[in-house]
Amino acid sequence: MGRAEAAAMIPGLALLWAAGLGDAAPNLPRLRLSFQELQAQHGVRTFRLERTCCYEALLVDEERGRLFVGAENHVASLSLDNISKRAKKLAWPAPVEWREECNWAGKDIGTECMNFVKLLHTYNHTHLLACGTGAFHPTCAFVEVGHRLEEPMLRLDLKKLEDGKGKSPYDPRHRAASVLVGEELYSGVAADLMGRDFTIFRSLGQNPSLRTEPHDSRWLNEPKFVKVFWIPESENPDDDKIYFFFRESAVEAAPAMGRMTVSRVGQICRNDLGGQRSLVNKWTTFLKARLVCSVPGVEGDTHFDQLQDVFLLTSRDRQTPLLYAVFSTSSGVFQGSAVCVYSMNDVRRAFLGPFAHKEGPTHQWVSYQGRVPYPRPGMCPSKTFGTFSSTKDFPDDVIQFARNHPLMYNPVLPVGGRPLFLQVGAGYTFTQIAADRVAAADGHYDVLFIGTDVGTVLKVISVPKGSRPNSEGLLLEELQVFEGSATITSMQISSKRHQLYVTSPSAVAQIALHRCTTLGRACAECCLARDPYCAWDGSACTRFQPTAKRRFRRQDIRNGDPSTLCSGDSSHPALLERKVLGVENGSAFLECEPRSLQAQVEWTFHRAGEVAHTQVLAEERLERTARGLLLRRLRRQDSGVYLCVAVEQGFSRPLCRLVLHVLSAVQAERLARAEEAAAPAPPGPKLWYRDFLQLVEPGGGGGANSLRMCRPQPGPRPQPGPHSVAAESRRKGRNRRMHASELRAERGPRSAAHW
Template identity: 45%
Template sequence: MWRFVTLVLLVHLEVSQTGAWRASQPRLQFTHSELVQNGRLLSLSLAAGDMHSLLPDEDGRRLYVAMKDNLLSTSLDDITQNPSKLYWPASPDRIQECLMAGKDPESECANFLRVLQPYNQTHLYVCGTGAFNPRCAFIATSVFLKSERHTLSFGQTECGKGKCPYDPHQKTATAIIDGELYAGISSDFMSRDSAFFRSLGSRHVVRTEQYDSTWLQDAQFVKVASMAETDNPEDDKVYVFFTERAQEAEGAAGKVLYSRVARVCKNDIGGQRSLVNKWSTFQKARMVCSVPGPDGIQTHFDQLQDIFILHDGKDKKNPLIYGLFTTSSDVLNGSAVCVYRMQDVVRVFKGNFYHKEGPEYKWAEFTGKVPYPRPGTCPSSTYGSYRSTREYPDDVIFFSRTHPLMQEAVMPLGGRPLLVRVGVHYKFSRLLVDRVEAVDGQYNVLFIGTDSGLVLKSIHLPKEHGVTQEVTLEQLQVFQNKSPVTTMTLSKRKQWLFVGSAEGVAQLGLFQCELYGQACTECCLARDPYCTWDGHACSPFVPIARRRNARQVGDEVDPLTQCVRQGAALQVEAEQRTMIVAEGNGTYMECLPKSRHAVVTWYKQAGENSAELHQVQSGEQLVVIERGVLIRRAETAHSGVYHCQLEEHGFRWTAVTVRLSVWSPYRALAWSTSNPNPSLDVSQPWYQDVMALIHPSRLQQHCQRLGFRQRRNRKPDQEQTKNPKTADGPRGERHKHEGGGGRGGGRKSRSKPQQRSPRST
C-alpha cells in the first residue's frame, strides 16, 4: 500500500507541482565540453580534493578558495590566471596524535579550512580543523601579491576552539558581524556538543547551553545571518538555520529530523545569576517544506541543505528566505526549494511556546503566564527600560532556559514548495538567487547545484490567481566527472557564477544569449531575463532609459505579438535537407530541437507544389518517434517533402524541411536496357552515392537477372581472385540464385567471364 501511495505521489509532484511535465524538464542542456567550447566555462583543477568555501572580493578583483591545507587566491576575471596559494598544514605533532586516535590520514588528519570570512578591507579571518586541533589566523590579503606560494606557521595562528569544528565532516555555519564571529559548530572532539557561539570581539564569549537537548541536539548548521527587525539597531538579531533531531517528534518511530531557524539578540550578553555567558534570548522554530496531500498525508523535505537570503532594495527588514531541502526518507528520494517571508518568521517568534511538563508528558502548547519582558525580547528602548540582558528578572531567564522552542512552525509562501524534483538522478546541494532587472520587470533567477556536478538555472513565471510556474531554463554539466557541488558564490559585477567541488573551481557565465537563435521569436521563447532582442540579435539586456526592447518572459503574452511590435523578423529559418534512399533500404529523418520544451510534429506535403500538409502517422514501414521519423523499408510512396514543425509557448515554426527521394536502381537499370540512347548518366556523383547504398550481393543478383556481365576493363589493382566456394557461398547456392532465364545467365563458368556492354553497370 505504501509503495502505491509513493508512486501516485511521485506522479503528482512531477505533474501538478511544476505545471506540465514538459515544463519541469530543462529547456536547454549543455555538456561540459559544449560549455568549454562555447567559452562559457573556465575550470581550475585542484589536487586538494576538498572544497569548502568560496569568497569573492569584488573591489580587489580576487576570489579566495578555502580547501585542505591551502588557502588559494586567484583572479575574479579569470580563475586560471595567476593563482597563488598560502600553504597552511597541521602541525606534525597534531597529525601524529590524530593518527593515534584512529582517524583517517587523508580525510581527517589534515588542516581542513572551514571558516573563511572577510574581517576588514585588508584581512581575512580563516580557521582550520588542524588535525582535530582547530586553529585560526588573521591573514593579510597582500600576502598573495608577494610571491606564488607562502607557508603559515603554527606560531602565526591562535586557538580555534568555539570558532571551528574538530571534525571536518561536521557542517559549519559562520559569519563575522560587527567584528564578532558567530559560529554554529560541533565544539568538541567527539562531535557531541552542538553549539552556537559568539567570539572574537571585546565581549565575553557567549554560547548555547551545553549538553542540553532542548536547545540543540545533533545540529547540522547551514547559515548564519544578521537581520534588522525595527529601525532601532538595539533590536537587531542574528539568525541561524540548521537541521537537528526533533525531541518533540521522537517516539516509537525513532529519530526524526526537523529543519530549524533560531535567533538571538546581537546585544545579548547572558544572564546575571543563571545562563552566565550563555544566550538568554535563544529561541528556535521549525521550518516546514512539504507538499500537502489528501487525507492529511504530508511529504516532508526534512533536511536543510542551503539558505539564500534575498534582500529587497526597498525594504531591508523583510527579505525573502530561500531554503533548499532534501528528504531523509529512503522511500522518497527528492529535493525541493521553499521560500519564506521574514515577517512570517518574526510572527512565529511572537507566538506561543512549546512545553513539556515532564519525561512522561507529551509536548503541548504552553498555557501558563509568560513573564515580562517577553523572553526573546532584546534589551532596548523600543520595548522597555532594560539596558542589558543581565538586568532581566530571574523568571525571564529561567523561562528562556526551559522554553526555547516555539509551538508554531514557519510555513512557506503558498503553503507548498516553489520547486520540487523527485525521481531524478540527482539531489540539490547548493542554492543561489540573483535578482535580475529585465525588460518587463524583475525576476529572481535560481542557480541550483546538485550532487552530480550539474547547475540548474530556473525562473518562476506569474500565472493567474497568484500562482507561479517554474521553468528550468538550462541544465549545465559544470564538472566533467560529475562531482557534487559543495559551494557556490556569485559576482554581480562580473556576471560570473563560481562553483566548487572535489574537482576544483569552475567559473560559469550566467548567460549566453547568442545561443538562443538568430530570430526575435527564438530569443523571446528562451524567456531568459538576462537576454533581450535588440532589433538585430539576441543580446544581454542593459537597463538604459528609453531603450525599446522586445522580449517575452511572462506566461500570458505571445512572443509573436512582442516581436511584431518592434517590426522584427518573425520567421525562423528552416534547415533544408535533401535525402536519397534506395528502395527497400531503411532511413531516418532526424529533428532535434534545441528546446526540450518544444513539441515536435511531422507533416508531409500533399504534392511538390501543394500547400496542403498531412500529419505523418506511424505505420507498418514508417514509425514516428521522439527524435524523428524512422522508415524501416523505403517505398516509392514515401518520397516527398517532409516538414518538422515545432511548437512552444503557443508559437509554431518549421525547423527542418526534408526532400526525400526513394529511388529504385533496378527499374532504372531495366529502363536503360530497353532504351538504346539512355539519358541516365552513370558518371554523376549522386548516382554513385545511391549505388553505394545498395548491398553488393543484391546489386549483382539483379544485374544478372537483367542480363549484365561483370566488368572486365578494371584496373589491374582492382582485380580480385575469388574462390567460387567462398566468394558467394556454396556452389549449389550460387547455382540456385543464378538459375532462370536472362541474357548471359545460367551456368556459365566464372573462369571465363564475358566482356560486358559499355552501358553495363
C-alpha cells in the same frame, strides 16, 4: 507545531502522497549544455591545485576583484574576472606533531589529519579571518590580503594563530556555518573532538563568549548547521538578531514514529550577555522554529525535510529579505529535491506565536496556554520593546522559561504554501543555491542557480503565477560545470561581473550568469527563452540593458509569448533543407532536433504532385524519437517533403524541410554500379550523392542548403557518419530472390542513408 503539522507527520499518509509524486516526470531544462560545450563556446574556467582537494570555503571580494578559496592545506586568491589567471596560493598545513597526534587517535593521516580550511570572512580592510580543522586541532589565522588591486597580496603569520575551538569543526566531514558581524564571530559547530557537543557559539569581539545549553536535546538535538545570517530587526541596532539554519532530530516526534529529521530556523539577539544567576555564559534569547517545505496532498503532505542550503536575497529594505532554501528528502519511497521561499515577516511571526510545551515524558507536545513572563522570552533588551538594558537584568522567571521552552509551536511556512520549484526522480539532489535579482523590461525577477550532487547547475527563474504571492520556478538551463559527477559544495555570485563561482571536492569553476547568443538566432527563440538577462535587439539575442531605448529591446519574461513582440521581425534564419535517401522496404531517419528540450515537434507531409499537406500520425511503421522520425519498411509513396515544426508555449516555428526519395531495388542497384565504376575517384558520399541527383533530379544540383543539418545551431554536436547506399543496394540485390517469408523476417529498422 499545529494540528495540521502533526497530521502531516503520519508516515502512512505522507508515503501515499510520496508514492504518487514519485511517478512524476522530472522537469526538463529548455537548454542543456555539457562540460565540453561550455568549455568550447561559453568560457567555463576551472582552477585546481596539485594534490589538493576539498574546496569548500568561498569568499567574493568585489572591491579587490578577488575570489578567496579555502581548501585542504591551502588558501588561494583568484581573479574574479578569470580564476585561471593571476592566481596566488598560500600553503597552510597542520603542524607535524598535530598530524601525528591525529593519527594516534585513530584518524587516517592521509585523508583526515590535514588542515581543511572551512571558514573565510572579511575581517577588516586588510585582513581575512580564516579557520580550518588543523588535523582535529581547530585553528584560526588572520590572512593579510592588502587593499591594492594592482598587486594582490596573500600572507599569513604562523606565529599569530588563534584557537579555533567553537569556530571551525574538528572533523573535515562536518560543514561550517558562521557569520562575522563587526569583530564578533557567530558559529554553529561541534565544540568537541568526538563531534557530540554541538553548539551555537559567539567568539572574538568585546562581548563575552556565549553558547547554547550543552547536552540538552530541547535546545539542539544532533544538529547539522547549514547557514548563519545577521538580519537587522529595526533601525535600532539593539534589536539586531542572528539567524541560524540547521536540521536536527525532532524532539517533538512521537516515539512510535522513530527518528525523524526536521529543518529549523533559530534566533539569538546580538546584545545577549547571558543570565545573571541562571544561564550564565549561555544564550537567554535563543528560540527555534520548524522550517516546513512540503507539497500539500489529499492523503497528507509530502515533506522535503533535509535542509541543504539557504541564500539570503537582500533588497533595499535590509530588514525584509527573502530566504531561498533547498531541501532534499529522506524518504525511501522517492528521490526528490525542492526550493522553498520564506519571508522574514513569516519567520518573525513564528517567534511571536505560542511556545511548544510538554508536561512530561508520556504527554504530547501542545501549545503553551499558561502565563508567559515579561519581557517575552526571545525579545532583545532595548528601548524599542521595553526598559531592560541587558539580559542580565531579566527576571529569573524569564530566564527559567527561556531555558525550558526554546521551541515554538507554529512552523514557518513557505511563501505560497508550497515549493517554488521541485524535481522528482531526476537522478540528482540539490546541494547549494545562489540567487540574483535581475531588472527586465517588465519588472524584476529572481534568477536561482541550484547546485547538485552530480556537478550540474540548474538555472531557474521565479515568475508570478496567478494572484500574488504565488510564483513558479521555470527551469531554463542545465549546465555541467564540472567534467565529472562531482558534488557542488559552495556557490557565490558576482553581480557586478555577472559571474557564478562554484566549488566541488576536486576544483573551482567559473561560468557566466548568461549565454544570450546560445538562446537562438531569431527573435522568437530569444523571447521564448524567458531569460531576464537577455533580449532581442533587432538583429541578435544579446545582454539586456535596462538603460537602452525601449524600441530596441524585445523581451517577455512573464509569458514568453513572441507572437506580438516578434510579429514584424524579418531576421529569421533561412529554413534548413536536407535531402534523405531510402530504399524500398528499408528504413530512413528524418533528423530534426530542436535546441529547446521543452519544445514539441510536429511533422507534416507533402507528397509530390499533391497540393494538400497532411499531418504525420503515429502508426506501426513510424517511431518518434528525441532526435527525429524513423520510418520503417519504406514504400514508394513515402517519397515527398517532410516539414519539421517546433511548438513551444503555443508558438510554432518551422525548423527544417526534409525531402525523402525512396528508391526501388533496381534504382539502388544501378546506383551501386555507378559508384563502383567511378574507380579512381576517392570513395565517399559525394560520388553517390552526384549520381543520385542525376537519377532523380536530371540537371539538378541540390541547392545551397542541401548539406546543412536540421540541428540546433550554434554548438558542435556529434555528426552521424554517411551510410553507403551502394552497400544497401548490393544487399538488396542479393536478397531479391529470397522467399517472401524470409524477406519479411529480415526486415527491420536499418540505418538511414543521409547526407
